[in-house]
Amino acid sequence: MILYPAIDLRHGKVVQLVGGDPKNVAVERPSPEVQAKAWEEAGATWVHVVDLDAAFGEKNQWALLPRVLGRRLRVQFGGGIRSMTQIQQLLELGVQRVVVGTQGVRNPEWLRELCVVFPGRIVFAVDARGRDVVVKGWTERTGIDLITLARGLDGAGLAAFLYTNVEKEGRLQGMDRAVISELRNNCPKTPILVSGGVTSLEDLQWLEEHGVAGAVLGMSIYTGALDLKTAVQHFPQPAYRSAAPVPLDPDEAEGEEDGDVAGDDGTGYIKVLRAREETEGEEE
Numbered sequence: 001m002i003l004y005p006a007i008d009l010r011h012g013k014v015v016q017l018v019g020g021d022p023k024n025v026a027v028e029r030p031s032p033e034v035q036a037k038a039w040e041e042a043g044a045t046w047v048h049v050v051d052l053d054a055a056f057g058e059k060n061q062w063a064l065l066p067r068v069l070g071r072r073l074r075v076q077f078g079g080g081i082r083s084m085t086q087i088q089q090l091l092e093l094g095v096q097r098v099v100v101g102t103q104g105v106r107n108p109e110w111l112r113e114l115c116v117v118f119p120g121r122i123v124f125a126v127d128a129r130g131r132d133v134v135v136k137g138w139t140e141r142t143g144i145d146l147i148t149l150a151r152g153l154d155g156a157g158l159a160a161f162l163y164t165n166v167e168k169e170g171r172l173q174g175m176d177r178a179v180i181s182e183l184r185n186n187c188p189k190t191p192i193l194v195s196g197g198v199t200s201l202e203d204l205q206w207l208e209e210h211g212v213a214g215a216v217l218g219m220s221i222y223t224g225a226l227d228l229k230t231a232v233q234h235f236p237q238p239a240y241r242s243a244a245p246v247p248l249d250p251d252e253a254e255g256e257e258d259g260d261v262a263g264d265d266g267t268g269y270i271k272v273l274r275a276r277e278e279t280e281g282e283e284e
């Protein structure tokens with residue numbers, strides 16, 4: 001069970017929102033770097049960083065990323081990611097995994113391409129009210145069924161599904177166990193991470209017993225309902241490993257005979273897909 005302490009960024013600060021509502025800020029702390037240091041000292045080897053401003057369609061907060069990177073913490077980062085170029089830039093900065101929500105819901109084929117270009121680096125955030133998938137900072141319902149959507153992408157090569165129950169998020173009242181079980185049973189090929197309502201050691205134990213690979217911890221560790229250090233003692237974390245270098249210059253891939261084979265580092269694809277993305281952008 002990998003524990004992902006959350007660092008949710010809003011207007012330059014670290015926050016915890018109740019139910020994802022930007023007007024309902026339950027916790028606010030001034031410094032992303034102090035927060036990252038605290039989670040590292042508690043024994044985490046990963047952090048889950050969300051750019052809430054970008055998720056709400058506002059200016060991104062990437063300028064804060066260097067304040068979290070550079071520690072013995074692997075960074076999973078998401079919020080407002082809409083293009084392959086952005087993902088490349090984040091991986092160049094040292095982010096280990098990029099979380100994509102809204103854009104992946106709108107365009108699952110693009111998500112499949114991402115998995116080929118960036119194997120093991122893409123997490124698909126499926127945020128839902130019950131099973132109804134929501135997007136754009138949880139402000140829009142889609143009418144898309146979470147399990148149907150996830151089933152269609154099982155085996156695509158995602159690093160994980162990150163399932164967030166937005167009704168449970170920030171409320172310290174436990175998780176939606178029925179939906180988690182359904183997701184696990186319907187998507188046997190993809191690791192599952194869970195967020196929203198993970199409150200106790202018993203919740204973590206249940207997740208582990210039900211084949212869930214990791215949990216994002218937010219309100220519980222910010223309020224002290226759950227002590228991260230104690231949780232790490234119960235669920236020993238994998239040793240820190242730095243992010244593998246990503247060869248991101250598409251020109252370097254030219255002339256590589258195997259550069260266009262799925263499952264390699266994907267550089268051969270980048271140029272083609274970037275061109276396609278640009279064309280699609282022009283068509284919009």
Ligand code: AMZ
Binds near residue numbers: 056102127164
């Ligand atoms: O709290 C919120 N309102 C919120 C939130 N935490 N809205 C989006 N997010 C997170 C998702 C996911 O990790 O849980 O942002 C990420 C997805 O962002 P996007 O912009 O790709 O949908």
